[in-house]
Amino acid sequence: MGRAAAQGGAKPNTKVVPKTLFQKGRTDKAVIQKATSMTKEEWQKHQVGMNEKWPLPEYMNGEKGSMSFKDETFAIVTRWTAGTKIQYRPHAKAPGSKSHIRYEAYSKAKTVGEALKCGTYPADWCWDFERGFIKVVGGHIREEPLDTNEIKEGGDKVTAVDKAIHTWYKRELAKQLGISLKELVENIPMGESLSVRGQRLLAQKDAKERLEAADRERRSITDEELLLTLKRWAFLKNVTRQNVMKEDQQWVHSDTLGVLKDRIGDCHLTPPTRRYAQVAELFARWLTDRLPKEVSDFKFTSMNVNCNYAAQLHRDQGNFGPSFIRAFGDFTGGELNYWPEDTGGKLHALPKAKKVQFDLSKDLALFNGNCGHSVEEFSGLRYSIVFFTVGCHAQIQADDKAKLRQLGIPCPQSDEDPYRLLRAPRGYDGAGGLTPSKKALKEPPAWRSWRSAELGLGKKSPRKGSLKRVEPENERSFYGASRRKQGKGE
Known part of the structure; x- marks a missing residue:
């Protein structure tokens, strides 16, 4: 030595x-x-x-x-x-x-x-x-851990260290999940690496256990339980959310659970929702367990789950309108800026002095996602969840609506009024500053917010009804045999 x-x-x-x-x-x-x-x-x-x-x-x-x-x-x-x-x-x-x-x-x-x-x-x-x-x-x-296919196809480029880490990590994941190594490796979905699959399965396992504990104890899902699930969840690099990205960004960590409109115009449950159903259920239940009385009938179809990015000024695309938002984690900054009277036009023309700001580390906010909004810069680890309804919600198929109900996601009616909980924006051309009419006085506000810690205190939250939990799907149930062969290049 x-x-x-x-x-x-x-x-x-x-x-x-x-x-x-x-x-x-x-x-x-x-x-x-x-x-x-x-x-x-x-x-x-x-x-x-x-x-x-x-x-x-x-x-x-x-x-x-x-x-x-x-x-x-x-x-x-x-x-x-x-x-x-x-x-x-x-x-x-x-x-x-x-x-x-x-x-x-x-x-x-x-x-x-x-x-x-x-x-x-x-x-x-x-x-x-x-x-x-x-x-x-x-x-x-590496930016990301080696995938199974990279190990198989890497040839001489794959080192002894690569093989040692990959083999050990597979065994660790299988042990934590309580499944066989074969079961873990054979059910890696298309688009997910071994690392992503393993972390998401762990998040699913933990979420199910937390939901069952909340059922037994007849209580709400806590902030801590939700944050622990967020920390375990593995985010993919989302390159499609161009409207929230700043000039130097090519992707953000953002996943959608619930329903989303795909590239060909179909409106259906997203793959992560089908594969990790109890993660979606836990996030949805966190909100429905603590909805304030005046908006207790808030409906939604989807949840944007975000990690560590500050969205630039934008308007949502494909959002019905009313949206709840809350942020979690150990961070400072990251306030939500919101222009409640925004009716369209150039975003940079929105008057800075007219914005409303929410401290999402403490507040649960209800806003119109079709009005301009942005996030302040922050330091630390910051997650956020936006609960919203897709604009195509009237097209959701009956079987997907049934699964949404099982997940505790209250889907709106096809003729839902987007201004039932929040009034329509009035614009910034001067009309918004006039003395409101009698009709306007009866309208709901342009935004709402509550101190999150005060919501749902002492509320008993038994499992609603006798609905059976949605079973997570694996590759075998997710795709037909021909599609699985196509994905494997056969």
């Missing part, structure tokens, strides 16, 4: 280390003691000041991890490559254990590829990273 000694002042280990110490399984204590050269006193001297120099990752919140690794850790480690440059904290593990001897060997590595050759495993990387024992200092890091 000459290099390690040079880093931390320890005596070089000239003892022969048996290969069994680098293999999984138990090792006799006598073998471990014979291979150990560092005393406990020497090790303790090396620990002085090290916690400050090698802090835990911020997302660990000051608590060391366990063998049940955090989603953030999986997201980091599964993107490493053989060329990812790393540094190990010198002499991080106490002598007297197999872990100490292994660590003293593999901590000499400068890259993930070298670490693998020195006898470490992906689980070691997660364990060490959560304890602040590893720093990433450069090299190649």
Whole structure:
């Protein structure tokens, strides 16, 4: 261990280390003691000041991890490559254990590829990273984890590190989900990677358990339960929402649950809704459990689920109008700017002084999505959900309407009045500032907001009716046999 000694002042280990110490399984204590050269006193001297120099990752919140690794850790480690440059904290593990001897060997590595050759495993990387024992200092890091097809078709480009991470991650996902490896791999939907599929299945599993707990306890879905589900959900890169993107953006993290109009004009349940039904049900129930009395009959068909982007000034496309919105997470900023009297025209001409602003970290707001709105810049982790009705809701087929009811999503009637809860905008040409007529005084407001924490307090929320929960669909039920063969290139 000459290099390690040079880093931390320890005596070089000239003892022969048996290969069994680098293999999984138990090792006799006598073998471990014979291979150990560092005393406990020497090790303790090396620990002085090290916690400050090698802090835990911020997302660990000051608590060391366990063998049940955090989603953030999986997201980091599964993107490493053989060329990812790393540094190990010198002499991080106490002598007297197999872990100490292994660590003293593999901590000499400068890259993930070298670490693998020195006898470490992906689980070691997660364990060490959560304890602040590893720093990433450069090299190649993937934007997304390798997909199964990339492993199969990569040939010589696929490294030992790629294979090790992919194989280990598949097993971890299957173990967490309580399913076989075969079942996990064979049911990856078209358009989703193994990583996305695994995270979404975990979100589905957690959402179902939270819904069942709320049913048993006759209570509402909490903000914390919703946020935990959002954190577990894997977002795809959405390139179609051009109206919300700023000039330098090519995509945003945004998914739609519920109903959406597709490219050929059909209005139907989105694929994520069909595959992860209880995620959609949990999000919908969070809102319906706490709808204020004056808008308790609010109807919607869809939910835009967003992560970490501030939408530019825009008007929604294909929105019936009335929309609820709330933001979640640990963030500052991110207020919603809204122009309630916007009747159209050039967006940049909207008077800045006439906007209404909502603090979505605290407020549940009801606004007209067809009027101009934008989001302020923010820092931190910010999620938001917009509950709205698609403009094509009258075209929704009966079977999809039935599934919406099962999901707890109250679909509006085909002749629903878009101005029943919020009045029509009056424009900014001067008419909006006139003394309102008697008729106008009877109209609903242009917007509404409530302090979210005060809604639904103490409200009993039993499972409504006796509707059976929507069963999530897998690839076999989602597509017919001919479509599955087509997707596999057969």
